[in-house]
Amino acid sequence: MSKELPIIVIVGRPNVGKSALFNSILRKRVSIVHEQSGVTRDRVVAPGEFHGRRFLLVDTGGLGVHHKEKTVDVFDGMIREQVAEVVEEAAVLIWVVNIQDGITPQDQEVADFLRKSGKPVVIAANKGDNVNARADAVGLFAALGYEDIIPTSCTHSIGMSDLMERVLELVPASAGDVEAETAEASAPPMRVAVVGRPNVGKSSLVNYLLGEQRVMVSDIPGTTRDAIDIPVTLECDGIELPVTLIDTAGMRRQKQIDTVVEFFSLSRTNNAIKRADLVLFMIDATDPCTTQDRRIGHVVVEERKPCIILANKWDLAERGSKEQEVVARIRAEMPFMNHAPVLLLSVLKGFNVNKISHRLLHVREQMGVTVPTAVFNQFLQDTLARTPPPSTGTKRFKIFYGVMRSCPPPKFILFVNKRSLCPRNYSQFLENQIREAFYPEAGLPIILELRERESPQGEKASGIRQAAAGAKRRRESEFQSVQRRISHRKGQRNG
Ligand code: GDP
Ligand code: GDP
Numbered sequence: 001m002s003k004e005l006p007i008i009v010i011v012g013r014p015n016v017g018k019s020a021l022f023n024s025i026l027r028k029r030v031s032i033v034h035e036q037s038g039v040t041r042d043r044v045v046a047p048g049e050f051h052g053r054r055f056l057l058v059d060t061g062g063l064g065v066h067h068k069e070k071t072v073d074v075f076d077g078m079i080r081e082q083v084a085e086v087v088e089e090a091a092v093l094i095w096v097v098n099i100q101d102g103i104t105p106q107d108q109e110v111a112d113f114l115r116k117s118g119k120p121v122v123i124a125a126n127k128g129d130n131v132n133a134r135a136d137a138v139g140l141f142a143a144l145g146y147e148d149i150i151p152t153s154c155t156h157s158i159g160m161s162d163l164m165e166r167v168l169e170l171v172p173a174s175a176g177d178v179e180a181e182t183a184e185a186s187a188p189p190m191r192v193a194v195v196g197r198p199n200v201g202k203s204s205l206v207n208y209l210l211g212e213q214r215v216m217v218s219d220i221p222g223t224t225r226d227a228i229d230i231p232v233t234l235e236c237d238g239i240e241l242p243v244t245l246i247d248t249a250g251m252r253r254q255k256q257i258d259t260v261v262e263f264f265s266l267s268r269t270n271n272a273i274k275r276a277d278l279v280l281f282m283i284d285a286t287d288p289c290t291t292q293d294r295r296i297g298h299v300v301v302e303e304r305k306p307c308i309i310l311a312n313k314w315d316l317a318e319r320g321s322k323e324q325e326v327v328a329r330i331r332a333e334m335p336f337m338n339h340a341p342v343l344l345l346s347v348l349k350g351f352n353v354n355k356i357s358h359r360l361l362h363v364r365e366q367m368g369v370t371v372p373t374a375v376f377n378q379f380l381q382d383t384l385a386r387t388p389p390p391s392t393g394t395k396r397f398k399i400f401y402g403v404m405r406s407c408p409p410p411k412f413i414l415f416v417n418k419r420s421l422c423p424r425n426y427s428q429f430l431e432n433q434i435r436e437a438f439y440p441e442a443g444l445p446i447i448l449e450l451r452e453r454e455s456p457q458g459e460k461a462s463g464i465r466q467a468a469a470g471a472k473r474r475r476e477s478e479f480q481s482v483q484r485r486i487s488h489r490k491g492q493r494n495g
Contacts, residue, residue, distance in 0.1 A: 005047060005056040005368055006171045007089050011114065012096035013106040017126040018061040020154035021096055025050075025057060025164060045375050045438065047365045050164040054368060055171070058086055058375060084117070085374030092170045093121045094163070099128045099151065102140055111144055120170040122148040124163055129153045189231060189242035190364055193272040195300075196282030197292040201312040204347040205282065206247045209234065209356070236357040243360065246272045273299050277408075278306045278363055278443075280356070281337075285311035285326055285344055286318075289333040297337045304409050304445040306367070307340040308359050315346040339435055340443040359441075366442035367408040376412070377401055383433050389426050397421035400453065410439060411447040419450045 010018045026048050048057045060083045087093060095114060097107055114121055123146050125137035134151035141149050148166050152159030194202050210232055230245045248268055273279055279300050283293050300307045311326060327342045343359065345352045371379075380402050389397040398417040405411045412434060416422065431446045439446070 005054055005370065006091040007056045007058060007372055008048075008092050008094060008167060008171075009058045009060060009087055009090040010094045010096060011060050011083065011087065011110065013104070013110055014061070016096045016098045016101075017154050018059055018096050021094070021124060021126060021152065022046075022057060022059040022061075024152075024154045024157055024160055045369075045371065047369050049365070050161075050168060053168050053171075054365075055091075055168070056369060056372075058090070058372065060086060084113070086372060086378075087114075087117050087119060089372040089374060090119055091172060092167050093117070093119050094124050094167060095121050095146075096124045096126050097141055097144075099125050099133050099137055099140060103143060107144070115145075121146050122150060122163065122167050122170065124159070125149055125151045126154060128158070129155055134158070189244045190360065191229075191244045191246055191275060191277045192280060192360065193246040193248065193276035193278075194280045194282065195248055195269045195272055195296055196310075197290060197296065200282040200284050201345075201347045202248065202282055205280075205310070205312070205345075205353070206230070206245055208347050208350070208353055209245065234357040234360065236361045239361060241357055241361055241364070246276055248272045269296055270299050273303050273305060276305055277367075278308070278360065280310055281307050281340070282310045282312050283330070285314045286316045289330065294334060297334050300340075301336055301445070304447065306363050306408065306442060306444045307337070308356075308363070308443050309337065309340045309342045310345045310356070311342055312345045312347055314344045314351060315349045339432075339445060341441050363442045363444070366439045366444060369410070369438060370407055371404045371410075371412075371438050373403055376404055379434075379437055380414075383430065387429065389421075390423060392421050392423070395421055397423075397426070405449075409445045409447055410434070411449065413449045413451055415453045416450050417452070419452055422450060 010022055012018050026046055045056060045058045048055055093114060095110065097103070123141055123144065125134075125141055128134035128137055128151040134153070137151035138149045148170075150159055150163040150166060152163055194206055196202050210230065228247045230247055232243060232245055234241045234243060273296075281296060281300060283289060309330065311330065314326075317326070323344055326344060330342055331338060341359070343352055343355055345356075347353060380399060384399060389399075391397075395418070398421075400415045400417070402412055402414045405413050414430075427448055427450065431448050434448070435444065435446050
C-alpha cells in the first residue's frame with residue numbers, strides 16, 4: 001500500500017466552486033469535521049481514487065474559511081502564505097475559475113501567484129451548466145496562459161472524468177499514486193480478524209461474507225494453529241476488495257468442539273488481532289458488555305489496530321430501541337474504544353452486513369492518507385487557537401510545530417517546550433481532533449509523540465508557521481526533482 005499519495009491541490013478565488021469540485025471529484029458529500037467560531041467547514045484534505053489511481057485531494061478554500069466569520073479571500077495576506085505552503089507540496093494544481101464571470105482581477109492575482117509556484121496547472125472552467133457555456137470556456141480563459149482548460153459543471157457532475165484524466169497525466173510517474181497502482185495489484189490482501197467472545201455471531205458473519213464463495217473454505221487447510229485464514233473478495237460499489245478473513249471461530253467448526261467455552265481462548269484471539277491489519281470486533285447489541293468483551297477490546301487498543309465494532313443481533317433488540325442509545329451504552333462501557341466506529345448489525349436478517357465492505361474500503365483509503373506538513377500545522381494552529389492547552393502553575397505547554405511520521409497507524413510528532421506540561425487529557429484531546437480532521441470514522445488509532453526541543457529566539461509565537469517554512473525548504477530539492485521529471489515527461493510527449 002502506498003504511503004505517499006501524490007497531492008492534488010484545488011485553488012481559486014472564493015465562490016468559484018472549489019468545495020463543490022472537491023466533493024464532485026470524491027463523488028461524495030465529505031463529512032464536515034470541525035467547527036471554528038461558529039463556522040462549520042468542510043474537510044480540507046481527503047483521499048481519492050480515479051480509475052484505480054490514488055491521490056490526496058486538498059481544498060485550499062477550506063484553509064481560509066475558518067479564519068473569520070465568513071468566507072475570506074484565500075489569496076489575502078497570511079492565508080495566501082498558508083496556501084503557498086500547501087501548494088509547495090502539490091504534484092498538480094487544479095485552478096477553478098467561473099465561466100459565468102470570465103477572467104476577473106482576482107483571477108489575475110491568482111495567476112501571478114500560480115506562475116511563481118512553477119507547478120503544473122489544469123484549469124477547471126466551472127459553472128459550465130450548459131453546452132454553450134462549456135463551448136466558450138477555452139476561448140474565455142486562454143489569456144490566462146495555461147494550455148489545459150477543462151469545462152466543468154459541479155452542479156451537473158459534468159467534466160469530472162476529463163479533468164481528472166488530464167490532472168493525473170501530469171502527476172509524475174515516480175510519484176506515489178503510480179506506485180500505489182502497482183502496489184495495489186501486488187499488495188497482499190487486507191487481513192481482517194473477526195473476533196469476539198463466543199456466541200456473538202462470528203461464524204455466522206464469516207459464512208455470510210463467504211456467501212457463494214463458501215465452497216472455497218473446504219479447500220483451505222487451517223493456515224495457523226489458532227485461526228483459519230480465508231481469502232475472499234468482497235465487493236463494494238463495483239470495486240473489488242480482496243481480504244483475508246482471520247476466522248477465530250473457524251477452528252471450532254473444523255474440530256467439532258461442542259462447548260464454546262472449551263473453544264474460547266484469549267490467546268487465539270490475541271494472535272488473530274496481532275496478525276490483522278484491521279479488527280472486526282463483534283459484540284452483542286442487546287447485552288451489556290462483559291469482562292471478556294472488555295479484555296478483547298483492550299488487546300485491540302494495545303496492539304494499536306484499526307477496529308470496527310459490530311454490535312450484532314440488533315434484530316433481538318426491544319421494539320423502540322434507539323441506535324444512539326446502544327452506541328452511547330457501548331461508549332460508556334468501553335470508553336477506551338471510543339475511536340472505533342460502531343455498526344449495528346443483524347447477520348441473521350442481513351441487516352447492515354453490506355455496510356461492512358464499505359467500512360473496510362474506507363479504512364483502506366484512510367490508511368493511505370499522509371497529512372501534508374503545511375496542512376497539519378495549519379490544523380494545529382487552529383486547534384490551539386480554539387482550545388489552548390491549560391496552564392500548569394506558571395508555565396504553559398507550547399507546541400512549536402508538528403510533522404506526520406508514518407502511516408498506518410498514523411503517527412504524528414509534536415515538537416514541544418516540555419512534555420510534562422501537557423496534561424494527559426490534552427494529548428488525548430489532540431489525538432481525537434487529529435482523528436476527526438483527517439481519519440474520520442475509520443477507527444484508526446492515532447499515535448502522538450511529544451518531543452522536547454529548545455525554543456529558538458522569536459519562535460515562540462510563530463513556531464508552527466516557521467516550521468512549515470523549514471519543511472518547505474527541506475522539500476525544495478525534492479520539488480525541483482519532480483519539476484525536472486515533469487519537464488522531462490513533457491519533452492518526451494512533445495518529442
Ligand atoms: P468555493 O468558495 O470556491 O469553495 O465555492 P463553493 O464550492 O462554495 O461554491 C460557491 C457557489 O457556487 C455555491 O453556491 C455552489 O452551489 C455554486 N456552484 C458550484 N459549482 C457550480 C456549478 O457547476 N454550477 C453552478 N451553477 N453553481 C455552482
Ligand atoms: P460465534 O460463537 O461467535 O461464532 O457465534 P455463531 O455465529 O455460532 O452464532 C451463535 C448463535 O447466534 C447462533 O445460534 C446464530 O444463529 C445466532 N446468531 C448469529 N447472528 C445473529 C443475529 O444477527 N441475530 C440473531 N437473533 N441470532 C444470531
